[in-house]
Amino acid sequence: MATVTLLLQTLILGLLAGGVYALMSSGFTLVFGVMKVINLAHGAMIVLAAFLTWWVWDRTGLDPLLVGIFLSPVMGAIGWLLYKTVIARVQRADWELTLVASFGVAVAAGGVMALVWGAEGHAATPSYFTTSFELGPLVVPQAQLYACVGAVAMLAALHALLRGTFLGRAIRASAANRDSAALVGITVERTMAAMFAIGAATTGFAGAALSVLYQFVPDSHYRWIGLILCVVILGGLGSFLGAGLGAGILGVSEALTSSYVDARWATAVPYVLIIVVLLVRPQGLLGGRVRADGVPA
């Protein structure tokens, strides 16, 4: 009985962690899928949102996850600014340089956050942060559950936005073919900026979830961007559903490794998965195969 409980509990915790990973990765994979921009500052934006959440919570006592919802447009605006001032300019010069530029932004952001909030660990601790729902011998941590539910809602909203609105169609059209999209009257540049802002907006709630679930420091973004890269490579770069699937697999494999193999190996799981996926199925689980010139094979 104890072994079954351990297994079920491990799976529950792994899936809940996966939900948060999915939320963190969604904006990143979306921006890549549409714009081909690998935004290495995504992790730093999540940590920034976590700091802002913590700061508002600490001052006002407002629920951190609620703060996260209101933070989404703020992070969107920051993302828009980042796109206009850095990404778009660098992209015009050479789109591959966006990788270096966004990494530079991440390093700088880490330094600025350390100056403003200090290097010590922070964590928002609302009343439910350590309480759990009990199902017999099993526990479902409340904060994880709320974050997971929020993540699914956020992903559904993004999906609806891309499928059901003009902006969404414009984004998809620009992604498929910039020139043709411009021909039918879409302002590609503005659409791209909107896309980047939407991707950044997802970091609002993701950061709020981070602030409740884990203690974080300014440099935490290195760990999270590593994890996000793993999730999207596993699921398929640019694939929205792939990010969800990759995140679930990663969460569960980490949990199983920690419970049944050795906790020392748990943090290596993302990187082992990256290597395996790149060897066996380089396009990721749900990524499409594409010829080198970008035409679906």
Added chain:
Amino acid sequence: MSSAARPRTTPHRSRRVLGAAVATVVLSAGCGLSGATPEEGSADDPIVIGMSLPLSGPAADRAKPGMAGYQYWVDEVNANGGLLGRQVELKVLDDGFDQQTAISDYNRLISQDKVDLLLGTFSSDLNLAVAPVAERFKYLYIQPSGGADEIFARDFKYLFFAQPATTQRLPNQFVELIERLPAATRPKTVALVQQDDPNTTQAAEIFEKRLGELGVTTVYDQTYAPDTSNFDTIANAVKQADPDVVISGAVTSDGVGIVRSLQKVGFSPEMFYQENAPTSPTYAQAIGAANTEGIFTPIAYSTETDLAGNKDFVAGYTKKNGAPPDEDAANSYTAGQVLAATVKAVGKLDQAAMAKWLHENTVATIVGPLSWDAAGRPQGELLLAQYQSGTLKVVAPDAAANADVLHPKPGWRP
């Protein structure tokens, strides 16, 4: 659109990307490394003391107060006329809690910047890597933190530890406390959960052995990687093992992660002992102030002792920094005290003579009189503290205790 939808990279492009990447790395490595090389010391030049601390990265929350302790010590020394009649200044580099960076920083401080003296860095992990550099160049190396015995097992001549004891004796007080409990309430089982760090893993081995001798069985033993942030599965496994005592070998914020996860899975042991993390200034807020009640931690320092100089240090430091010194600030101040004592006694900056003097003498510090064995291990005892009503009280040894032990620990509060 999907993953591989990107044009084939031309060689020209990859060169440019590579060039930009290299430039970025070189530039960022160059940050903070400016500054003139001091000349070989004339009588008017300040004495330059070099160090590299993990001011950024996961151990930054410990290095920042550590740095404040060093700075307070320097200001005090300078206000009292300096060392050997010369003012003292610090040259501090940031290693980001990376062993390789720390090694190259100390190499640079010694061979390029030609600093007059060194002071040590934080954590066993970094000191393990840095101590051999100082030894190779025959520089006196007094470390404020990092008690893993591995560091001292190499019989270095220039290495000294500025805390009362190394990890070898860290478990003493807690083991003796358990030994003193009446048989009926004495715990039967223990879970050991520790970060993969030379200090914490060594302590865990000693705990397992010595508690085993008292009949306390180890029912769970897990070591996790330093970059672990999700402790839920570990906490769940601890809960399934249902131990009476949990011994958490934490290094920094991982300690908070462990406690929060134990709370989430709803497991509160009768006794909870945790290294390092409980003395962090953000600990109580991060785990919930009420939940600190009953948590044990070994400490090298307490603001409340009457040891020589301690009251003045606490008052002066509090006045300057707006908050009383934590353990890390006190440890680096102690390292400074030891360095100043040997410089004054020897009367010149002769590294070999200073090391020899420390091996033969006792230095009065705010953590008590310190003396060392041939390998630099201090010959004192650590204190055992326990959170009671929101503050850390010393509960053992009896000579230093200012509170009774609270047993068993109350459960977590939502």
